[in-house]
Amino acid sequence: MALRFCQGTSCHQYCTKDRLRGTKDNKTFQTRRRSSFYYGKSNFCSLNCQNDWFETYGNRAIDHFGRLTEAKHLTEENAWVKDYDWRGGYGDSDRFYFFVNKITKEQRPLTEEQYRNDNYTLNE
Numbered sequence: 001m002a003l004r005f006c007q008g009t010s011c012h013q014y015c016t017k018d019r020l021r022g023t024k025d026n027k028t029f030q031t032r033r034r035s036s037f038y039y040g041k042s043n044f045c046s047l048n049c050q051n052d053w054f055e056t057y058g059n060r061a062i063d064h065f066g067r068l069t070e071a072k073h074l075t076e077e078n079a080w081v082k083d084y085d086w087r088g089g090y091g092d093s094d095r096f097y098f099f100v101n102k103i104t105k106e107q108r109p110l111t112e113e114q115y116r117n118d119n120y121t122l123n124e
């Protein structure tokens with residue numbers, strides 16, 4: 001698997017042992033590199049690095065993708081969220097997945113695959 005770099009703008013400035021890389025006389029603190037990261041869709045090695053990125057680029061990113069200029073409204077049509085509970089059991093295999101409408105409280109069953117698919121939604 002290809003290694004990826006933490007996208008944090010100041011990652012190399014956090015002087016931890018694992019960031020100190022290079023040959024004996026030529027060691028420098030370097031941006032972390034891993035096969036995957038826990039934060040920001042696997043782009044950041046820590047919440048600190050994610051926050052650093054946002055501090056630097058956040059406003060530009062929001063302006064680029066469209067700044068919200070009026071309130072969104074939760075209505076029956078867009079109130080479906082995915083949820084699960086442990087109906088009748090314990091452990092991952094006993095999870096019961098469903099859609100629940102935050103306004104009407106209506107529930108509809110989901111398969112695990114549908115639950116994990118970010119593109120699968122009942123919202124209009």
Ligand SMILES: [Zn+2]
Nearest residue numbers: 006011045049
């Ligand atoms: Zn980092």
